Amino acid sequence: MHENELEAPLRLGIVGLGYIGTTVGGQFHRHGDATVQALCDLDTERLTEVGTAFDVPDAERYADYATMLEDAPLDAVLVGTPHTLHYEQVVAALEAGCHVYCDKPLTTDLERARDLADRAEQSSETLMVGYQRHLQTAFRTARERFDDASPNWLTASITQDWIDDSQGTWRLDPDLSGGGFLYDTGSHVLDGVLWATGLEPGSVAASMDFHDDAERVDSRAHLDVRFAGGATGTFSFNGDAPSVREHVHVWDDDGAVYLEGRQWGSRTVTEIDADAGEYDPYIDARAERTRAEAFLESVRTGAEPPATARDALRVTALTEAAYEAARTGDRIDVPTAAE
Structure with missing residues (x-):
């Protein structure tokens, strides 16, 4: 679907009516170039509540996503379900000829992850992943800095009261979440750093504290990463802290870029020169596109979405290697996104 094909509002189906389904779904609902056509969730009360809020009639509310894809007239699907369910639902939506916005991790x-990256690159449909740091001016500014510079060292960390916030939800069920804090909020940080720097992870050593006896749901993780080309870096994730703070330092021979964030607002960026001088570029968060706006633009123009399946593959590759490294005590090679 290209520019002349999006004359009528894009008809969207939402699978999963949790935070992402309603938050990003709400962005589509309020956008003049989109309409929420259908909803899918196992919770009938949630279907009624969100259906009323998004003006979706009873006949377009489904308990089964396959039935929704077969019966509802859709142009696109938002996948906002637990992590381990994404793959089958994304594949089904693409095979039904729908564009897809999928929450992270893909x-x-x-x-x-490799299969979805290949499918997306061979498909005429858009597949966008919900890594919103690609839309944030601070991370885009950092990415511009490293277009013609080579990072040599970095540190990145994020904290959140994730364990308490996740009590009683699927996020603490590894069969649905795929892991713990690293695969949830930590995924955003891994992606933001890899995307902004262009670095390719080569190997990782890791240590983790686990919330569960089976050691599948990490509450804390520390990653020591060696990148192709010789750069090194550390990532620290604490999901058992009082509040959200994000800190990223990326250094090259001329200084550093420092990214900072509180809670879920827009991030700030500071440029540090070789003499320790600091400069704060102007950040106007009002100019940042929403995830719905970015997706609709990609569908309309046929341009690559801000966060691609290939970006998501890099994150999955590093994450899976980190879990293996933590469990074995070994340094583990990270497959490249091209392998």
Whole structure:
């Protein structure tokens, strides 16, 4: 679907009516170039509540996503379900000829991530992943800095009261979440750093504290990453802290870029020169596109979406290697996104 094909509002189906389904779904609902055509969720009360809020009639509310794809007249699908369900739902939507917006992580299995990256690149449909740091001016500013510079060292961390916030939800069920804090909020940080720097992870050593006896749901993780080309870096994730703070330092021979964030608002960026001088570029968060706006633009123009399946594959590759490294005590090679 290209520019002359999006004259009528894009008809969207939403699978999963949790935070992402309603938050990003709400962006589509309020956008003049989109309409929420159909909803899918196992919770009938949630279907009624969101259906009323998004003006979706009873006949277009489904308990089964396959039935929704077969019966509802859709141009696109928003996948906002638990992590391990993404793959089958994205594949089904693409095969039904729909564009797809999928929450992060795209999938928690490396081979499936590779398959989706290949499918997306061979498809005429748009597949966008919900890594919103690609839309934030601070991370875009950092990416511009490293277009013609080579990072040599970085540190990145994020904290959140994730364990308490996740009590009683699927996020603490590894069969649905695929892991723990690293695969949830930590995924955003891995993606933001990899995307902004252009670095390719080569190997990772890791240590983790686990919330569960089976050691599948990490509450804290520390990653020591060696990148192709010689750069090194550390990532620290604490999902058992009082509040959200994000800190990223990326250094090259001329200084550094420092990214900082609180809670879920827009991030700030500071440029540090070789003499320790600091400069704060102007950040106007009002100019940042929403995830719905970015998706609709990609569908309309046929341009590559801000966060691609290939970007998501890099994150899955590093994440899976980190879990293996933490469990074995070994340094693990990270497959490249091209392998």
